[in-house]
Amino acid sequence: MNASIILETHHLSKQFGGLVAVNDISLHFERGALHSIIGPNGAGKTTFFNLLTGKYRPTSGTVIYKGEDITRQPVFQRARRGIGRSFQITNIFPNLTVLENVRLSAQALSSINFRFFRTALSYDQYIRRAYEILELVGLNDSALLPANALPHGGKRKLELAILLAADPELLLLDEPTAGMASEQVPELIQTINALRQASQGAKTIIMVEHNMNVVMNISDRITVMHLGSVLAEGTPAEIAANKTVQSVYLGELYGDYGRGQSA
Amino acid sequence: MKERAIPWVFLLILVSLIAFPFIVALLTGSSPLGVARGDRMIMRGESVRWQAVLIEIFLLGILAMSYNLIFGFTGVISFGHALFFGMGGYTIGLLLEFTDLDTTSALIFGLIGGLALAALLGLIIGLVSLRLQGVYFAIFTLAVAEMFFIFFGRLQLTRAEDGFAITDLPVWLDPTQSRLTFYYIVLAVFVLTFVFIRRLVNSPTGAVFKAIRENEDRASAIGYNPLTYKLIAITIGGVFAALAGILQVILNKKVGPELLSVTYTVDPLLMTIIGGIGTFTGPVIGASGLHLLDTALREQIVTIGSTTIRVADSWSLLLGLIFIAVVLIFPQGIVGTWMRWRARRVRLSSPPKGAENPVQADH
Numbered sequence: 001m002n003a004s005i006i007l008e009t010h011h012l013s014k015q016f017g018g019l020v021a022v023n024d025i026s027l028h029f030e031r032g033a034l035h036s037i038i039g040p041n042g043a044g045k046t047t048f049f050n051l052l053t054g055k056y057r058p059t060s061g062t063v064i065y066k067g068e069d070i071t072r073q074p075v076f077q078r079a080r081r082g083i084g085r086s087f088q089i090t091n092i093f094p095n096l097t098v099l100e101n102v103r104l105s106a107q108a109l110s111s112i113n114f115r116f117f118r119t120a121l122s123y124d125q126y127i128r129r130a131y132e133i134l135e136l137v138g139l140n141d142s143a144l145l146p147a148n149a150l151p152h153g154g155k156r157k158l159e160l161a162i163l164l165a166a167d168p169e170l171l172l173l174d175e176p177t178a179g180m181a182s183e184q185v186p187e188l189i190q191t192i193n194a195l196r197q198a199s200q201g202a203k204t205i206i207m208v209e210h211n212m213n214v215v216m217n218i219s220d221r222i223t224v225m226h227l228g229s230v231l232a233e234g235t236p237a238e239i240a241a242n243k244t245v246q247s248v249y250l251g252e253l254y255g256d257y258g259r260g261q262s263a
Numbered sequence: 264m265k266e267r268a269i270p271w272v273f274l275l276i277l278v279s280l281i282a283f284p285f286i287v288a289l290l291t292g293s294s295p296l297g298v299a300r301g302d303r304m305i306m307r308g309e310s311v312r313w314q315a316v317l318i319e320i321f322l323l324g325i326l327a328m329s330y331n332l333i334f335g336f337t338g339v340i341s342f343g344h345a346l347f348f349g350m351g352g353y354t355i356g357l358l359l360e361f362t363d364l365d366t367t368s369a370l371i372f373g374l375i376g377g378l379a380l381a382a383l384l385g386l387i388i389g390l391v392s393l394r395l396q397g398v399y400f401a402i403f404t405l406a407v408a409e410m411f412f413i414f415f416g417r418l419q420l421t422r423a424e425d426g427f428a429i430t431d432l433p434v435w436l437d438p439t440q441s442r443l444t445f446y447y448i449v450l451a452v453f454v455l456t457f458v459f460i461r462r463l464v465n466s467p468t469g470a471v472f473k474a475i476r477e478n479e480d481r482a483s484a485i486g487y488n489p490l491t492y493k494l495i496a497i498t499i500g501g502v503f504a505a506l507a508g509i510l511q512v513i514l515n516k517k518v519g520p521e522l523l524s525v526t527y528t529v530d531p532l533l534m535t536i537i538g539g540i541g542t543f544t545g546p547v548i549g550a551s552g553l554h555l556l557d558t559a560l561r562e563q564i565v566t567i568g569s570t571t572i573r574v575a576d577s578w579s580l581l582l583g584l585i586f587i588a589v590v591l592i593f594p595q596g597i598v599g600t601w602m603r604w605r606a607r608r609v610r611l612s613s614p615p616k617g618a619e620n621p622v623q624a625d626h
């Protein structure tokens with residue numbers, strides 16, 4: 001067992017009726033790395049994430065996390081073992097406050113979940129933790145608003161804050177810049193970089209992203225998916241130079257940039 | 264919602280409820296104890312009459328609050344709430360009337376047994392069916408409750424449809440003898456239920472209930488097992504419903520399959536919706552409103568032109584109309600709508616700094 005590999009998949013496939021959304025994917029992800037997954041709309045990137053987090057059971061294949069087969073584990077158990085994710089389509093607790101959204105995530109892995117009788121607000125380490133994270137993503141001024149009162153960009157930040165508050169070891173980011181105003185993108189990159197620096201190689205990030213500038217700049221490795229399969233894998237330089245990727249995909253993607261953004 | 268201390272309004276209401284039998288007695292010149300006839304008491308006079316009305320309200324309030332814990336705070340729609348209510352009632356009734364236990368033991372074991380049975384049923388039903396989504400779970404619970412309703416409607420041991428009377432109550436507990444004592448017992452249980460549910464909902468566990476109600480998918484993605492928390496909510500809600508059923512049996516001194524009928528699911532559901540889903544006071548306000556209306560109107564006979572309508576005959580229709588009216592006027596229930604309105608006013612008068620879009624929260 002190679003300890004520098006945090007997650008691997010073996011011949012992972014997912015079929016929806018006749019559609020093979022994920023087709024025989026065997027990948028491994030290095031601990032501490034930022035590994036991007038790119039590919040056109042419908043390539044199967046989100047479905048692949050759903051297999052990693054347990055939202056879907058694969059049709060065949062296995063998922064190995066820290067050397068253990070987690071293919072059959074439910075979503076919440078994988079989350080408790082350190083796999084966190086953010087969603088492509090904002091997925092928050094709409095009628096709770098921004099603070100409570102993040103506090104819930106900070107509380108999730110604690111030992112107080114089954115305390116019935118003291119108010120949750122008296123366990124203030126989780127509130128402090130939530131405020132820290134809100135500060136980090138730049139939402140602390142909106143802490144007491146209901147989450148659904150946030151503008152779209154704010155909801156994207158909240159999405160990230162919920163993920164970060166649980167302090168996962170493996171972060172799955174599904175298009176973190178989707179629908180963000182372009183001036184907010186550098187801010188996000190900075191947050192991600194700061195997080196990686198602070199963790200000193202303890203945190204692994206797998207990121208699905210359409211924004212090629214972002215991908216090329218911050219990734220250690222890139223996997224290109226196409227029609228459910230892996231088309232190529234390598235360093236950003238290798239991917240940029242890869243002739244198949246160029247002809248089949250990169251040109252199309254750059255040309256297709258607007259569509260990818262709005263997904 | 265977030266206050267730690269008990270707000271003074273609640274204390275004021277509590278004091279009024281404690282004083283209530285005596286206030287009515289003073290105002291109407293009746294005795295809060297009823298009328299003595301030899302060594303027995305007769306429950307006659309305005310004070311004891313109103314005590315009975317309030318006891319009913321407390322009972323329905325407990326039932327509605329317990330339903331709201333499951334439905335309003337955890338977001339699980341169950342149509343089987345009557346099962347808990349009725350099984351609580353049957354347990355204590357059976358122990359009082361069909362065993363050799365002395366009355367005190369029967370009461371104690373009936374109470375403990377009724378609550379334990381409700382907890383067990385909640386766990387079993389939850390484990391078997393909570394994996395079903397939304398409406399399928401609702402239908403499953405309805406089917407289970409109806410099964411018990413039909414079963415006890417035919418069980419000869421408990422006199423089938425007729426049910427049986429409770430004859431064996433000690434004088435101190437008997438609402439036809441010591442109504443004032445019973446009033447305070449039920450008031451105490453009511454307050455206890457209110458405080459317990461409020462603390463539970465505000466606790467770390469309750470925070471997860473609300474998270475699951477809001478977005479189950481996200482709650483599991485951050486590491487909560489929705490099944491566990493729904494089980495807790497259903498079990499605790501079931502226990503409080505059983506408590507209401509036990510008190511109801513003592514109040515009416517009668518056990519019958521009507522305790523298991525869908526009425527005791529629909530009523531708390533309506534009361535919760537009318538008062539405000541997922542609020543603390545809503546179910547109580549809904550219960551008070553509906554029961555007071557029931558008391559005030561049911562015996563009335565209305566004559567419009569040449570047609571005479573006995574309200575009792577068209578009670579369900581009237582209830583339906585009231586329900587529609589309230590839901591149209593107060594889309595989030597009485598308390599819910601009021602809270603939204605107040606929150607909006609606060610936010611309008613002092614928009615939090617840095618909020619790009621402070622007001623548009625659509626509730």
Ligand SMILES: Nc1ncnc2c1ncn2[C@@H]1O[C@H](COP(=O)(O)OP(=O)(O)OP(=O)(O)O)[C@@H](O)[C@H]1O
Nearest residue numbers: 016021039040041042043044045046047048088263
């Ligand atoms: N639950 C589902 N049921 C049926 N088909 C699905 C389901 N989820 C995804 N698909 C299909 O699987 C294919 C892959 O979808 P997926 O969402 O994984 O793509 P993606 O790479 O994330 O695309 P995008 O860039 O648009 O987010 C698509 O054809 C999609 O329609």
Ligand SMILES: [Mg+2]
Nearest residue numbers: 045046047088
């Ligand atoms: Mg996707």
